[in-house]
Amino acid sequence: MITKYSTGKKITLILMALLLSSILSANDIADRAKLKSTMRDILKSMELIQRGGFYANPQQMKSGVNSLKKNLSLLDAKHAKTYLPHDEKYAYKFAVKREKMITMYADDIVESLKTNNMDDALEDYAQILKQCSSCHLRIRKN
Amino acid sequence: MQRRDFFKLVGGVSLVAIAPSLIEGELRADDGTLFKAYNKVQLIDAEGNPLLASKLVKEENYVFNYPHAGTSCMLLALPGTTEKDVKLRSEDGEEYIFKGGVGKGSNIVAYSAICPHQLTHINKNDTFISYTKTGEKTMACKQDSVIVCGSHLSAYDPHKGCKVVGGPAPQPLATIVLEHHDDDTLWAVAVLGPDKFHDFFKSFKPELKEQYGGKRKAKKLVSDAATTVALADFTKDIIKY
Numbered sequence: 289m290i291t292k293y294s295t296g297k298k299i300t301l302i303l304m305a306l307l308l309s310s311i312l313s314a315n316d317i318a319d320r321a322k323l324k325s326t327m328r329d330i331l332k333s334m335e336l337i338q339r340g341g342f343y344a345n346p347q348q349m350k351s352g353v354n355s356l357k358k359n360l361s362l363l364d365a366k367h368a369k370t371y372l373p374h375d376e377k378y379a380y381k382f383a384v385k386r387e388k389m390i391t392m393y394a395d396d397i398v399e400s401l402k403t404n405n406m407d408d409a410l411e412d413y414a415q416i417l418k419q420c421s422s423c424h425l426r427i428r429k430n
Numbered sequence: 431m432q433r434r435d436f437f438k439l440v441g442g443v444s445l446v447a448i449a450p451s452l453i454e455g456e457l458r459a460d461d462g463t464l465f466k467a468y469n470k471v472q473l474i475d476a477e478g479n480p481l482l483a484s485k486l487v488k489e490e491n492y493v494f495n496y497p498h499a500g501t502s503c504m505l506l507a508l509p510g511t512t513e514k515d516v517k518l519r520s521e522d523g524e525e526y527i528f529k530g531g532v533g534k535g536s537n538i539v540a541y542s543a544i545c546p547h548q549l550t551h552i553n554k555n556d557t558f559i560s561y562t563k564t565g566e567k568t569m570a571c572k573q574d575s576v577i578v579c580g581s582h583l584s585a586y587d588p589h590k591g592c593k594v595v596g597g598p599a600p601q602p603l604a605t606i607v608l609e610h611h612d613d614d615t616l617w618a619v620a621v622l623g624p625d626k627f628h629d630f631f632k633s634f635k636p637e638l639k640e641q642y643g644g645k646r647k648a649k650k651l652v653s654d655a656a657t658t659v660a661l662a663d664f665t666k667d668i669i670k671y
Contacts, residue, residue, distance in 0.1 A: 385556065422548055
């Protein structure tokens with residue numbers, strides 16, 4: 289069935305479509321800005337852990353771990369499909385896996401520090417860094 | 431090369447060719463052969479019965495843990511005969527020879543399921559590395575009937591000793607040397623090619639604790655028998671790209 293619209297209705301429909309697309313686009317921009325901000329905070333958390341390692345300061349490392357886990361929860365890799373570039377949306381399971389591994393190593397930093405095992409804690413830090421770069425290599429690419 | 435060294439090398443290589451399970455320890459011959467014998471282990475099914483080569487489903491992705499309790503390997507009955515005497519090269523430039531598959535059709539092969547690029551591996555929760563059947567498409571390469579690591583899209587040809595055919599992997603997957611006996615049973619006896627076991631145990635301590643009760647337990651060498659199941663029964667999620 290073909291519905292015939294008057295010129296006025298047609299203009300209204302076009303305007304509504306434009307409005308909707310601009311809202312979606314604005315949401316997309318906002319999502320990307322939020323993602324960038326969270327990623328920067330994750331980087332700061334990593335720097336905190338590293339500094340704690342350099343100065344043998346377990347407390348600082350633990351603060352870094354807490355900050356990292358808090359920011360990871362904001363990132364929510366399960367929703368990676370919504371913010372990944374169009375040609376990389378399929379890879380969200382890979383992002384979810386990296387998030388899980390980062391959390392696992394972050395928890396192990398705390399465990400290692402409980403037994404004053406700084407070597408193990410630093411190894412965990414190195415593994416977190418690997419997970420980050422692994423995801424960037426696959427998904428971010430630049 | 432001194433005459434004594436030459437005889438040592440020829441003797442060692444001959445022994446490997448005749449009966450790999452007779453070799454114990456590590457053999458790094460001067461010609462670059464890379465071979466490490468482990469316990470001779472029979473492959474059994476989930477019920478504890480011997481796994482028979484003739485009963486394997488072609489192109490089914492089977493899994494067993496070898497040579498360590500926490501290192502998973504893939505077992506495949508490929509659709510066709512594998513190539514023989516394939517020259518392969520490790521990341522360090524060492525050359526070694528893949529002799530071919532076992533079984534009546536020379537199509538049964540096994541490989542370590544640890545990707546040498548960034549150590550992606552099969553675990554009980556999920557796997558990004560698996561076999562892509564004939565006719566199945568993958569983003570990693572145009573070829574089918576390959577093992578694909580979905581993490582960074584490396585592809586390996588199991589017909590050619592898991593030679594790299596796509597992606598960033600720096601070397602083949604290590605071959606698990608199999609023996610096929612007259613009673614149709616299958617045995618894992620050694621690892622050929624460069625393995626990544628050391629790096630694996632160093633890198634996945636928390637995961638090994640979760641899945642095997644600790645690094646030490648995961649590192650324990652498998653002896654006597656290795657339970658072999660379909661990949662879908664081993665892991666909860668098979669992720670393919």
